[in-house]
Amino acid sequence: xxxxxxxxxxxxxxxxxxxxxxxxxxxxxxxxxxxxxxxxxxxxxxxxxxxxxxxxxxxxxxxxxxxxxxxxxxxxxxxxxxxxxxxxxxxxxxxxxxxxxxxxxxxxxxxxxxxxxxxxxxxxxxxxxxxxxxxx
Amino acid sequence: xxxxxxxxxxxxxxxxxxxxxxxxxxxxxxxxxxxxxxxxxxxxxxxxxxxxxxxxxxxxxxxxxxxxxxxxxxxxxxxxxxxxxxxxxxxxxxxxxxxxxxxxxxxxxxxxxxxxxxxxxxxxxxxxxxxxxxxxxxxx
Numbered sequence: 001x002x003x004x005x006x007x008x009x010x011x012x013x014x015x016x017x018x019x020x021x022x023x024x025x026x027x028x029x030x031x032x033x034x035x036x037x038x039x040x041x042x043x044x045x046x047x048x049x050x051x052x053x054x055x056x057x058x059x060x061x062x063x064x065x066x067x068x069x070x071x072x073x074x075x076x077x078x079x080x081x082x083x084x085x086x087x088x089x090x091x092x093x094x095x096x097x098x099x100x101x102x103x104x105x106x107x108x109x110x111x112x113x114x115x116x117x118x119x120x121x122x123x124x125x126x127x128x129x130x131x132x133x134x135x136x
Numbered sequence: 137x138x139x140x141x142x143x144x145x146x147x148x149x150x151x152x153x154x155x156x157x158x159x160x161x162x163x164x165x166x167x168x169x170x171x172x173x174x175x176x177x178x179x180x181x182x183x184x185x186x187x188x189x190x191x192x193x194x195x196x197x198x199x200x201x202x203x204x205x206x207x208x209x210x211x212x213x214x215x216x217x218x219x220x221x222x223x224x225x226x227x228x229x230x231x232x233x234x235x236x237x238x239x240x241x242x243x244x245x246x247x248x249x250x251x252x253x254x255x256x257x258x259x260x261x262x263x264x265x266x267x268x269x270x271x272x273x274x275x276x
Contacts, residue, residue: 018174027172029198036212036274046212046274055215056201060173060194067177067193072185075193078222084215 006103006110006135013069013098013114018061020053022090029054048087055084058118058127061096066114069098070133073109082129086120093121101130109136143208145248145273148241154203154252156234158259159196163228166191184225191226196234196265200254203236212274216249220267231259239268248273 022038029037036043036052043051059082066074088094095118102113111134118127141147159165163181169192170180177192184190197220204210226232236254243249249272256265 024172027168056197057173059218063193064175075225081219083217
């Protein structure tokens with residue numbers, strides 16, 4: 001549900017919890033041989049302990065958090081900039097979080113800039129960045 | 137007939153451009169994507185403020201990410217950074233394609249990276265999503 005009023009700086013968006021099964025990764029990436037996402041032997045050969053989720057799955061999670069908060073003001077006019085700082089493996093659990101960082105007047109509305117990140121079950125940040133949506 | 141070369145740092149040229157095939161956005165594809173990312177927002181299957189059903193905002197990101205596969209055999213790569221501007225929703229029933237251009241390549245701490253800017257547009261050429269991604273190249 002989109003928020004009707006502009007949140008204050010420091011406001012925490014409702015977080016999301018995500019469990020990354022191999023089945024979800026397969027559905028996202030498409031099953032391929034010689035893929036670090038869907039071929040465990042290939043992932044090990046490339047130096048990883050098992051298959052990895054695509055980094056872009058984390059951008060989808062942030063997008064979900066932002067769309068649930070901003071509604072149409074994220075789907076049309078939203079932005080996101082993320083850096084992937086730790087690998088996410090099949091079987092990991094991520095929590096997706098956001099805290100309002102900045103408010104900017106934009107036309108008849110307000111662009112709300114949010115610090116966003118994903119952290120794994122060990123409390124390590126796996127992706128960090130900012131996202132924004134517009135409230136009118 | 138396309139010829140595919142292994143993707144290497146040396147093979148990449150700054151300024152080279154890629155174009156994807158056109159993809160029809162079907163309800164099944166949207167459903168598969170929402171399953172993959174575990175997002176059951178009702179706009180993806182029913183009415184939305186934009187009219188009918190829309191796709192997840194990041195739905196076409198893989199089309200953009202795979203642009204380089206239209207010319208190269210990619211042994212493995214890791215995503216380092218990603219930027220999006222969501223300009224217009226991707227609607228079910230649209231035909232979308234992505235175009236991209238290599239805007240930088242660099243080496244840092246012994247790793248090699250490529251930076252690609254992209255736009256995903258409908259079949260009338262209306263931009264839907266713009267962005268940029270940075271990928272680390274993993275040697276074969």
